[in-house]
Amino acid sequence: MRLLKRPVPAEPAVSESERRLFGGPLRYDAGWANHEYAQLESGLLSTLRAMPRMVRGTLRLAWDTDRPALLTVAAAEAGQGVTSAVGLLVLSAVLRTLFGAGSPAERLHEALPALAAGALVAVLGAVLASRSTAAAGRLEPKVERAAQEQYLHAAVGVELEAIEDGEFRRLLDSAQWGPPSARRTVGACVATLGGLISLFATAGVLTVLHPLLLPMLLLIAAPRGWGAMRVAQRRYLSVMAWVEHVRAARLIGQLLIARTSAPEVRVHGVGRYLLGHYRNMAEHAEGEATRLAKDKAATELLAAALSGLAALVTYAAMGALIAAGRMDLAVAGTAVIAVRAGSASLGALVATTNTLHEESLYVRDLERFVAEAGRRAIPSGGRPLPGRTGTIRLTEVGFGYPDREEPALAGVSLTIEAGQVVALVGENGSGKSTLVKLLAGLHLPDTGTLTWDGVDVREADRTQVFDRVALLTQDFERWPVTARTNIAIGRPGDARADGSVDQAAEVVAAARYTGADEVVAKLPHGYETLLARVFRGASELSGGQWQKFGLARTRYRDARVIVVDEPTSALDPAAEIAAFDSIRGLAGPHRAVVLVTHRMSGVRHADVIYVLHEGRLVEQGSHEELLARDGRYAAMFRMQAEQYAERHGPQPRGAGTPIPRQAPPPQKGSTVT
Numbered sequence: 084m085r086l087l088k089r090p091v092p093a094e095p096a097v098s099e100s101e102r103r104l105f106g107g108p109l110r111y112d113a114g115w116a117n118h119e120y121a122q123l124e125s126g127l128l129s130t131l132r133a134m135p136r137m138v139r140g141t142l143r144l145a146w147d148t149d150r151p152a153l154l155t156v157a158a159a160e161a162g163q164g165v166t167s168a169v170g171l172l173v174l175s176a177v178l179r180t181l182f183g184a185g186s187p188a189e190r191l192h193e194a195l196p197a198l199a200a201g202a203l204v205a206v207l208g209a210v211l212a213s214r215s216t217a218a219a220g221r222l223e224p225k226v227e228r229a230a231q232e233q234y235l236h237a238a239v240g241v242e243l244e245a246i247e248d249g250e251f252r253r254l255l256d257s258a259q260w261g262p263p264s265a266r267r268t269v270g271a272c273v274a275t276l277g278g279l280i281s282l283f284a285t286a287g288v289l290t291v292l293h294p295l296l297l298p299m300l301l302l303i304a305a306p307r308g309w310g311a312m313r314v315a316q317r318r319y320l321s322v323m324a325w326v327e328h329v330r331a332a333r334l335i336g337q338l339l340i341a342r343t344s345a346p347e348v349r350v351h352g353v354g355r356y357l358l359g360h361y362r363n364m365a366e367h368a369e370g371e372a373t374r375l376a377k378d379k380a381a382t383e384l385l386a387a388a389l390s391g392l393a394a395l396v397t398y399a400a401m402g403a404l405i406a407a408g409r410m411d412l413a414v415a416g417t418a419v420i421a422v423r424a425g426s427a428s429l430g431a432l433v434a435t436t437n438t439l440h441e442e443s444l445y446v447r448d449l450e451r452f453v454a455e456a457g458r459r460a461i462p463s464g465g466r467p468l469p470g471r472t473g474t475i476r477l478t479e480v481g482f483g484y485p486d487r488e489e490p491a492l493a494g495v496s497l498t499i500e501a502g503q504v505v506a507l508v509g510e511n512g513s514g515k516s517t518l519v520k521l522l523a524g525l526h527l528p529d530t531g532t533l534t535w536d537g538v539d540v541r542e543a544d545r546t547q548v549f550d551r552v553a554l555l556t557q558d559f560e561r562w563p564v565t566a567r568t569n570i571a572i573g574r575p576g577d578a579r580a581d582g583s584v585d586q587a588a589e590v591v592a593a594a595r596y597t598g599a600d601e602v603v604a605k606l607p608h609g610y611e612t613l614l615a616r617v618f619r620g621a622s623e624l625s626g627g628q629w630q631k632f633g634l635a636r637t638r639y640r641d642a643r644v645i646v647v648d649e650p651t652s653a654l655d656p657a658a659e660i661a662a663f664d665s666i667r668g669l670a671g672p673h674r675a676v677v678l679v680t681h682r683m684s685g686v687r688h689a690d691v692i693y694v695l696h697e698g699r700l701v702e703q704g705s706h707e708e709l710l711a712r713d714g715r716y717a718a719m720f721r722m723q724a725e726q727y728a729e730r731h732g733p734q735p736r737g738a739g740t741p742i743p744r745q746a747p748p749p750q751k752g753s754t755v756t
């Protein structure tokens with residue numbers, strides 16, 4: 084019989100749209116696609132065997148988050164099982180009395196106490212059910228929250244290297260389904276527990292009534308259980324096999340509505356093009372839904388037929404037993420009711436067991452992620468750094484990204500002293516940003532040493548390293564929060580981060596320092612304006628205006644080492660000159676500034692300029708020294724100067740300055756306030 088074949092994953096055929104857009108099926112190489120199908124095909128018994136191991140994690144979370152609620156659920160479910168068993172026994176007694184000797188009035192009178200007891204038991208069952216529902220309802224969101232916190236906490240604590248590692252990202256991606264699954268696992272656990280207890284209760288009662296009744300119950304329920312399990316397995320396999328297809332369709336949908344793609348979607352007609360592909364892929368997926376529905380209908384029909392057949396055999400056997408005088412009518416009546424109740428709860432039990440199994444696969448991904456994140460976490464503790472940061476020294480530092488053969492940095496030795504403005508220059512891909520990440524403590528050197536006042540960063544307390552750095556990267560975060568918080572977020576641990584007067588004054592000072600205050604003045608609600616247009620009442624800034632905010636955040640952070648990576652790419656010439664001035668002005672007796680930029684006008688006043696080429700330090704010195712040397716730096720500088728001269732006419736003789744300075748450089752060695 085075709086339906087009795089073992090379920091196999093329904094691999095989707097590659098649609099024309101996938102081939103066109105992605106060069107083939109978009110493979111979602113996530114951990115959740117790695118679940119072994121074999122496990123799912125292994126049947127009810129092995130699923131049941133694996134169950135305790137699978138739900139242990141969720142139950143532990145539930146135990147930790149709300150122990151009373153968990154105990155209440157367990158007790159209420161157990162109590163319901165007992166009440167259903169007692170209910171059946173009471174029913175049997177009632178029927179026995181009703182079918183016994185005497186007039187109908189006498190029999191009814193005699194059955195009254197049992198009927199009252201039955202009503203009491205039913206009320207008790209209902210109360211317990213409501214207690215269980217309330218406690219489970221309280222427990223489920225708490226478990227999801229705890230799992231979500233566990234997930235986020237683990238993700239925040241790992242090394243940057245892990246975040247950039249594709250393998251780890253896949254785990255991170257798949258584990259995000261864990262928290263909602265943990266919540267559903269609680270529900271499924273409760274249902275399974277309830278189902279199990281009431282099944283045992285019914286089975287016990289049936290065995291008391293007649294030993295033959297229990298096997299008969301199993302005979303009736305087995306096909307339905309098999310059907311439910313098969314449908315669930317097929318659905319799961321289908322979800323797994325089609326997940327990439329669904330993701331690809333979703334990706335197209337997102338591209339169609341994204342703000343960044345909106346101009347091209349309209350002007351280039353990309354909208355119509357992608358919409359066509361979206362439809363094509365959706366139709367492809369609908370075919371799978373239809374196939375699943377047909378399969379489900381056929382499975383359920385077959386299960387119902389087999390179950391009906393088993394019921395027929397059971398009732399015929401009961402008829403034969405009654406005819407032979409080996410079962411009385413009252414017992415048979417109770418048995419019919421018990422068999423119906425029992426087969427329904429067995430069917431439901433198989434379904435909930437399946438749900439439990441399915442959900443716990445995702446929870447297991449979360450557990451795997453948390454364990455891996457623990458292995459790749461930034462170590463806590465370590466050697467404390469001296470109170471005042473004086474010197475950062477790199478000696479023969481080498482660093483390579485895991486997926487690259489060529490090292491990003493090789494044999495780099497340099498020193499950064501407090502009070503200095505240090506510039507890093509070099510062509511694209513020469514290793515500047517990588518060096519910045521090493522300075523900030525985001526990556527550790529593979530070879531050589533990086534020390535903070537003599538303390539090797541590998542042994543140092545990394546939290547203290549982070550505390551000493553203000554980092555403004557090329558793609559710094561544009562937080563979708565208010566203008567004020569966008570600046571103040573640079574010092575989240577600040578005791579005054581509650582909007583108190585002091586903090587407000589410092590935020591304003593930082594904004595004024597970088598020109599962000601002029602931007603704020605034009606915002607509808609000033610510093611309280613939300614900066615994210617997707618939300619109601621929010622405003623959006625231009626790229627250059629955002630850079631002023633980024634610089635203000637860096638200024639507000641007030642760190643010992645300020646690292647700015649390409650901070651002026653979106654600024655107009657006047658704003659750029661002002662920005663370089665204010666960046667240089669950040670240097671103070673106890674504060675160094677490390678500036679990475681391609682704008683040569685911005686580096687000429689640096690104390691030391693380090694020139695990187697293919698990950699190596701090739702030149703170093705002041706602007707004048709490097710020009711005199713006539714090497715790479717001088718060539719780069721001249722190139723920009725000539726380009727400027729072509730656009731803006733000849734430069735004053737001997738100036739060699741691409742963008743004339745309008746303001747004198749601020750006094751070095753003093754902290755600008």
Ligand SMILES: Nc1ncnc2c1ncn2[C@@H]1O[C@H](COP(=O)(O)OP(=O)(O)OP(=O)(O)O)[C@@H](O)[C@H]1O
Pocket residue numbers: 247484485486487491509510511512513514515516517518
């Ligand atoms: N996360 C990463 N994973 C793998 N390789 C990387 C990563 N980041 C940078 N690289 C590689 O390391 C090398 C140095 O890159 P880096 O970003 O440090 O250069 P850069 O000098 O800052 O370049 P640009 O001027 O373009 O910003 C390049 O070959 C780059 O492709």
